[in-house]
Amino acid sequence: MKWLLPALARYPSRVLFKEFTGFSAAPLWISRTYHDFVQNLERSAAHWAQTLGEQSIQQKDVVGLWTTGVAYSDLVHIYGIARAGFVPEVLNAKMSIPVVRDLLAKTGGKALIYDPSFAKVVADAGRFEFPCLTIPDLHCLPIPSGLPDLPEVTPNDIALIFHTSGTTSGVPKPVPETHRWLKCQAQVQWPKIFQCYTAGQPLLVNNIGSFANVGSATTISYLSWSGHSLIQTSKPDFEVDEFLAMVNDEGLNAIILWFSKLLNTARTNPAVLSALKGMGQINYTGAALNPDDEAWATEQRIPVTALYATTESAGCLVSPLGEKGILPGMRVLEGINCKFIPTRGLDRTDLDGDAEQRSQGGQLFDLFLPAEADNCPHPSIRNRPDGHITGDLFEEVQPGLYCFRGRNDDWIRTGKDLCFCDTKSIEDNVLATCADLVQNCAVVGHYKPAVVLFVEPIRLSNVPEDDVMLREEILGRTRTFTDRLFEHEQINSLVQIVSVKSGSLPRTSEKGNIRRKAVEDDHAAELEEIYHQLKVW
Numbered sequence: 166m167k168w169l170l171p172a173l174a175r176y177p178s179r180v181l182f183k184e185f186t187g188f189s190a191a192p193l194w195i196s197r198t199y200h201d202f203v204q205n206l207e208r209s210a211a212h213w214a215q216t217l218g219e220q221s222i223q224q225k226d227v228v229g230l231w232t233t234g235v236a237y238s239d240l241v242h243i244y245g246i247a248r249a250g251f252v253p254e255v256l257n258a259k260m261s262i263p264v265v266r267d268l269l270a271k272t273g274g275k276a277l278i279y280d281p282s283f284a285k286v287v288a289d290a291g292r293f294e295f296p297c298l299t300i301p302d303l304h305c306l307p308i309p310s311g312l313p314d315l316p317e318v319t320p321n322d323i324a325l326i327f328h329t330s331g332t333t334s335g336v337p338k339p340v341p342e343t344h345r346w347l348k349c350q351a352q353v354q355w356p357k358i359f360q361c362y363t364a365g366q367p368l369l370v371n372n373i374g375s376f377a378n379v380g381s382a383t384t385i386s387y388l389s390w391s392g393h394s395l396i397q398t399s400k401p402d403f404e405v406d407e408f409l410a411m412v413n414d415e416g417l418n419a420i421i422l423w424f425s426k427l428l429n430t431a432r433t434n435p436a437v438l439s440a441l442k443g444m445g446q447i448n449y450t451g452a453a454l455n456p457d458d459e460a461w462a463t464e465q466r467i468p469v470t471a472l473y474a475t476t477e478s479a480g481c482l483v484s485p486l487g488e489k490g491i492l493p494g495m496r497v498l499e500g501i502n503c504k505f506i507p508t509r510g511l512d513r514t515d516l517d518g519d520a521e522q523r524s525q526g527g528q529l530f531d532l533f534l535p536a537e538a539d540n541c542p543h544p545s546i547r548n549r550p551d552g553h554i555t556g557d558l559f560e561e562v563q564p565g566l567y568c569f570r571g572r573n574d575d576w577i578r579t580g581k582d583l584c585f586c587d588t589k590s591i592e593d594n595v596l597a598t599c600a601d602l603v604q605n606c607a608v609v610g611h612y613k614p615a616v617v618l619f620v621e622p623i624r625l626s627n628v629p630e631d632d633v634m635l636r637e638e639i640l641g642r643t644r645t646f647t648d649r650l651f652e653h654e655q656i657n658s659l660v661q662i663v664s665v666k667s668g669s670l671p672r673t674s675e676k677g678n679i680r681r682k683a684v685e686d687d688h689a690a691e692l693e694e695i696y697h698q699l700k701v702w
Contacts, residue, residue: 172351172389172390180198181198207312210246213242214250224249224250224313225250230246231258231278234258243325243376248315254272258377263649278297323341324342326342327340327378327379335650340477341545346479349539354498358480359448361419370396372384412443421472422447424449447470470485471494478540481497481555497565497567528560530567533549591618595643602635603639611685613685619663625666633659
């Protein structure tokens with residue numbers, strides 16, 4: 166906060182945030198200046214300093230903040246709690262009360278601050294081991310005459326806590342962000358990602374999902390450092406009319422998004438094509454574009470760049486805006502300390518999505534962040550004593566130019582927003598709860614709209630009624646576990662379970678592990694029909 170507050174004060178009259186307020190004849194936004202935000206932040210900070218202090222909660226204690234993730238006030242309270250000297254643990258609206266309890270127990274949370282819309286859920290949950298406080302209306306808070314001094318912190322102290330977009334055994338993983346990490350993101354990573362910025366021409370950038378997630382919430386730190394603005398969208402996959410209104414009426418000139426939807430529309434809609442071509446830069450992340458889309462975007466001179474970022478590391482690689490025809494190639498951001506370590510023992514046919522077909526046959530690499538790197542995650546979540554491997558695979562297609570080639574572990578991206586899903590924890594639960602029914606299983610759905618469970622039953626019946634009973638029994642036994650998962654991870658429909666003959670799922674020759682991608686390839690037509698039945702394709 167000591168470096169953020171002066172940055173926020175640097176541009177008092179500029180617009181920091183354009184708040185989406187709904188639809189009338191067209192989408193509507195209202196503007197909040199930097200001065201507005203600072204004033205609201207101070208109101209929030211004064212309130213929480215007094216209210217939490219009365220509960221004997223000390224500065225630097227962890228405080229849970231359970232928000233809807235869609236309100237301007239959510240951003241204000243995240244930074245207001247931090248300004249009061251506490252460590253906000255930002256909780257997602259999709260989390261259940263048991264998950265909230267577990268997370269605060271894991272991080273040592275001393276209080277739960279919650280949105281008024283969650284009041285009944287909190288009341289019905291019974292007694293908590295810590296104070297539970299409702300988020301007040303910002304407009305009802307007075308402007309304070311003074312604020313407490315900020316606590317002394319080191320660069321490696323925790324500033325904020327967010328969570329992974331997927332769960333491990335039904336619980337999202339807390340991701341503490343240090344002061345050093347946040348400063349690197351604000352002053353090194355975001356400025357190098359947005360290569361289109363020129364002095365004196367501030368950017369207007371869209372948010373990328375819920376303000377309870379690190380990508381949207383911490384954008385404030387970069388914007389304030391640079392004098393840029395953030396515009397809120399009605400939903401992550403906003404419609405064409407909203408996109409055009411943001412461009413033509415509000416001045417949107419740089420975007421981060423899942424890009425395929427708008428790109429497909431642009432092929433037949435000249436207004437959308439013109440708007441895309443007029444952008445300063447379009448960063449796409451998550452699922453890769455298909456080669457035809459990449460080639461078409463390049464031909465149309467749409468300023469597209471691929472971006473690689475994770476919750477743990479933030480942005481690490483981006484396509485150079487000035488190098489044409491290199492998608493989906495990316496280069497390491499200037500100022501980022503990372504290494505590419507050769508991956509061994511991986512069967513290339515296990516690569517996710519279309520990575521196998523796109524691979525040029527070169528060495529595959531793991532991305533490693535050494536402990537001394539400013540964006541190396543907090544020691545509590547590192548997977549190596551000397552740093553952290555992200556779990557994603559890359560291929561060097563030209564000197565210093567890398568392409569993403571999928572995951573090297575049991576996590577996949579799935580659902581409408583392509584969030585992470587820990588397949589192994591789901592599979593382990595099925596094998597534990599259905600040990601008398603299921604011999605082996607695999608969860609698939611990488612870059613697909615839902616997950617599907619393939620099971621090899623101990624006794625496979627050709628009678629349709631028996632198969633239905635088997636799937637119903639699996640759903641029933643796994644229900645307690647499933648209810649704790651995020652929606653995109655859940656298997657709660659009979660059509661999401663497919664039974665196959667024992668030993669028929671493709672396996673690796675060395676260890677006999679089920680090959681997830683090969684299962685998807687072998688059952689592609691059946692999966693397409695399942696997604697059609699679920700009405701999510």
